[in-house]
Amino acid sequence: MTASGISETAVEAFVARERQCFLEQNPKSVALAERARHSLYGGVPMHWMADWSTPCPLFVERAKGARFYDVDGHEYIDFCLGDTGSMFGHSPAPIAKALAEQGDNGLTTMLPGEDAVIAGELLAERFGLPYWQVATTATDANRFVVRWSRAITQRKVLLVFDGCYHGTVDDVMVRCRDGETVHRAGLIGQAYDLTEHSRSIPFNDVAALEAALAQGDVAALLCEPAMTNIGMVLPAPGFMQQCRELTRKYGSLLIIDETHTISTDIGGCTRLWNLDPDFFVVGKPIAGGVPCSVFGCSAAMADAMHIAQQRAHEPGRDASASGHGHSGMGTTLSANALAMHCMRANLEQVMTQAAYDHMLPLAKRLAGGLRHLIGKHQLNWSVTELGARCEFQFCAEPPKTGAEAEAAFHDSLQMALHLYLINRGILITPFHNMTLCCPDTCAADVDRLITTLDQALGELLAMPVARE
Structure with missing residues (x-):
């Protein structure tokens, strides 16, 4: 049993299924990843672009507002937004x-x-x-x-x-x-x-x-x-x-x-x-x-x-x-x-007051939805809010120090959930579970993230020995 309350055996089976799903859905990204391997160190222009949960890099074709589109034609709702670089949406x-x-x-x-x-x-x-x-x-x-x-x-x-x-x-x-x-x-x-x-x-x-x-x-x-x-x-x-x-x-x-x-x-x-x-x-x-x-x-x-x-x-x-x-x-x-x-x-x-007036209530809506999921699935997790961003963390109470936050990490579970979301057209910030709403984000986008994460948790917890 992991600190998150979900067994590692279930996580491994869950992520294996999702990795195969990604490879089947993204043949052009897979081909570009193989091609890039011969000219780019690690197959990417900056090494951390290979640190996502996907089995190979996801190659982007274009981005606009709260969405981006990959080379295989899939549309994604973007709650990462370039890890804040596109905090006000892509290409305003x-x-x-x-x-x-x-x-x-x-x-x-x-x-x-x-x-x-x-x-x-x-x-x-x-x-x-x-x-x-x-x-x-x-x-x-x-x-x-x-x-x-x-x-x-x-x-x-x-x-x-x-x-x-x-x-x-x-x-x-x-x-x-x-x-x-x-x-x-x-x-x-x-x-x-x-x-x-x-x-x-x-x-x-x-x-x-x-x-x-x-x-x-x-x-x-x-x-x-x-x-x-x-x-x-x-x-x-x-x-x-x-x-x-x-x-x-x-x-x-x-x-x-x-x-x-x-x-x-x-x-x-x-x-x-x-x-x-x-x-x-x-x-x-x-x-x-x-x-x-x-x-x-x-x-x-x-x-x-x-x-x-x-x-x-x-x-x-x-x-x-x-x-x-x-x-x-x-x-x-x-x-x-x-x-x-x-x-x-x-x-x-x-970067206007009107932009913040749109973003902040959506993040609060998202945080409330995350807390509802945590209660519904009886998980000892918590949610931290800060303006237009929020994060769910694998600890019962929001951490007070960096050491406490680090102790709550469960990398394999985090990456499994991220990959599930990516396979269904949603991106959140890698490395931890942070989300960011922009002026182009809408309530339907927030609700879709909550619904999809709810499905992920339901499927994961339904797997054999999900909780030991």
Whole structure:
């Protein structure tokens, strides 16, 4: 018997049937997978595209709104939405128009245009921080903000929560094990000890937070206001406010990464919960799915950044390492004209209050449906909600830490359920059981997901020795 309450024997039989079903239904994807194996490492352009529950990659032909279509002609309701990259639907009309407009007017020049000014003003108005910079991915933005934080505070240690996700920033690739910071499992090619300048502590643990900050060497706490990658973990009441109070008390900065949690509200958790960060980061959905990210800072941080720049030019420092071009921040395609035009269109016409007013009630409807299924099938599972997203987890109570969320993982069961949904035209986020509603999602889509998952559980639990 597994921790989820369903036997592994039943899961194995269930998934074997579904794998065969997938192979029979998707001959063109199977053929493309075989062809790709000879030119793409692992048969995919990015290795994690092979980590889905399907026996071979599912190849997509096109996507629009809340739906995508595979090369075999099947239609899917998409509750993954590019893991938030297409949070407002695939190819929203204003973004498609912006792409066409800018496509004939230059893609990248290394110079700003009016779109950049307007986008900066819109970001400041929406998120409450006055100054902004633009990067290409949230990984880039987080790397740059960490560098700024170390320069401002003249401290080296970055503090993160166990199980965090902030892209592929080297400094965050650590975990907390028995109170000690260790390298994340499976970390490839790591050449130096990350634990020298990174520290990991449990989420929602105020005592551990203060103990870590009290050492006086923490440049910044980098965190999501709610954890979203190790399974969703919500902050305890008042915990994020304590993060703000304690970072100030011990002279550390607070960086809020809302790349995923921006689904909560038009101003993110930052405005909704009045978090008042020193730096704010948001990535993949900010330009409607076009690669782009931003980070904002307070006026005090802008002044501190200027002082840090002056410090870098002090006599005696290596002249070859000074100047903006050698700061370790920025890439040639950062803030390119195409991304800026799309970000402006997204902020003005797509990422609107009306969009959130549509998405949030649908996610609540979905969460209620998931709870009904859990009760109907007498499962010791739970549901966590955060704005337009929700997740069912294989534990009786919503987890409070990354370790608790990880302990509830049941990979084989999760992948079996995902594959069942895919075979019936529904996609949810891989790696865990998270869903996201977009402005093109409708109540019928939500109900279809609930009905299909109900069927999956009924069939699985009806198998021999499903419950031992």
